[in-house]
Amino acid sequence: MAVQLFFFFDVRKQPFYVPLDPSKIDFGNYNDTSLSYEATAIFMIGTFQFVVTCVAFSLAKPFRQPIYRNVCFLLGIIVTTSCDTAILFLPISSPVSQWFKLLPFVNETTGETYYSYHYWLALGVVVNSILTYGAEFVIVKVVASKHEAKMRRLKYAQFREQMEELKANQ
Amino acid sequence: MALTGRAFRYAYENRENEPFVFQSILARGRVFARMSPDDKALLVDSLQTVFKINCGMCGDGANDCGALKTASVGISLSEAEASIAAPFTAKVQDISCVVTMLKEGKCALVTAFQAFKFIFMYSMIEMIASALLYPMGSLLADGMYFYIDMVALIPLSIFQTWTGAYDKLTKDMPTSRLYSYPVFLSVGACTAI
Numbered sequence A: 001m002a003v004q005l006f007f008f009f010d011v012r013k014q015p016f017y018v019p020l021d022p023s024k025i026d027f028g029n030y031n032d033t034s035l036s037y038e039a040t041a042i043f044m045i046g047t048f049q050f051v052v053t054c055v056a057f058s059l060a061k062p063f064r065q066p067i068y069r070n071v072c073f074l075l076g077i078i079v080t081t082s083c084d085t086a087i088l089f090l091p092i093s094s095p096v097s098q099w100f101k102l103l104p105f106v107n108e109t110t111g112e113t114y115y116s117y118h119y120w121l122a123l124g125v126v127v128n129s130i131l132t133y134g135a136e137f138v139i140v141k142v143v144a145s146k147h148e149a150k151m152r153r154l155k156y157a158q159f160r161e162q163m164e165e166l167k168a169n170q
Numbered sequence B: 001m002a003l004t005g006r007a008f009r010y011a012y013e014n015r016e017n018e019p020f021v022f023q024s025i026l027a028r029g030r031v032f033a034r035m036s037p038d039d040k041a042l043l044v045d046s047l048q049t050v051f052k053i054n055c056g057m058c059g060d061g062a063n064d065c066g067a068l069k070t071a072s073v074g075i076s077l078s079e080a081e082a083s084i085a086a087p088f089t090a091k092v093q094d095i096s097c098v099v100t101m102l103k104e105g106k107c108a109l110v111t112a113f114q115a116f117k118f119i120f121m122y123s124m125i126e127m128i129a130s131a132l133l134y135p136m137g138s139l140l141a142d143g144m145y146f147y148i149d150m151v152a153l154i155p156l157s158i159f160q161t162w163t164g165a166y167d168k169l170t171k172d173m174p175t176s177r178l179y180s181y182p183v184f185l186s187v188g189a190c191t192a193i
Helices: A002-013 A037-057 A071-089 A095-099 A116-169 B005-013 B019-028 B037-051 B062-070 B081-085 B096-136 B142-162 B181-192
Strands: B002-004 B031-033 B056-059 B073-076
Touching: A002 A037, A002 A116, A002 B096, A037 A071, A037 A116, A037 B096, A037 B142, A037 B181, A071 A095, A071 A116, A071 B142, A116 B019, A116 B181, B002 B005, B005 B019, B005 B031, B005 B037, B019 B037, B031 B037, B037 B056, B037 B062, B056 B062, B056 B096, B062 B073, B062 B081, B073 B096, B096 B142, B096 B181
Parallel strands: B002 B031, B056 B073
Antiparallel strands: none
16 A cells, blocks of 8 residues: 555656546546546556565465475466566557556656656565565564464463363362 | 273263363373274364364274264275265375375465465455545556456466475464464555555
8 A cells, every 4th residue: 555655646746747637537437537647657556566465475485385386376477577567668659558548658748758757666666575575474484473383382381271270179 | 191992981981070180191191092983082072172172083994983073184094985974085094194184284274365365465456546546536447457357366366376285294383263463464564565
């Protein structure tokens, strides 16, 4: 959410940004007036988030084989990441981007193209990936395993207590 | 501790008067010899109710049926008709199947949680995107939704569950409950990011 929110507001500060015309907004109905720069930026970020969360959730070393042993999954990740990268870096004039109805990062008054914004979005993707993977790594390796060990210790202590009590009553 | 079926039956019948002896037998007992089919089922049942644990049972032959049925994890070691009572049937006639069983069980649990978490995150990502865009009157284009569902979601959600179990059995335990705070924490953290 944080990364999407960041780019939602960041894209508004860019020189090529054109806000939606409020008089043409038709809430809930999809048409060409619903296309916005916010949608373009969030879509480019969001497609990567699917792959990143999927890879992050796949780490479970002591219980499952690593990802590279699962060939289909690996191929799926590679294909999806390649498609995402293509969407992110292809110039907006390309047919692919036209089909997705992405808006060009071009200032309409000066005609200047801001291709560097693609790199800025890519940096956002990298930061997002590191954060997601790092958080999941810490939670699974540290928090979850500690939690499980604690639960087992509690159960064992309970058992010991039960036995001591019985012994004392004898 | 090793004892015969008659001794176990005696301790079981006097468990109200001598709970310490009975529970010690359950906790320390290693060999239970000459057990009748009923005694076997009683032993498994006592272990499960007294210590509130899941108990596994391996057995061949018809006289193990009761215990196999009572146990949380019953593994039958024979292909005989009596083995229908057990949830699992091993083709190899030794207890190496227990290790396979534990490995596969842990892997299955972790995979199920992973699939749940991924589907949850998929809808969260799409929902947050739509929730941000909708108030300003914008929507994701049809092509974008098509791409997200077809290219991003389907292959990943199917193939991520095809990962096999780890080669070695480790002492670590996976998160055993879905409504536990590590699961919520992980999903919450990913949603926040």
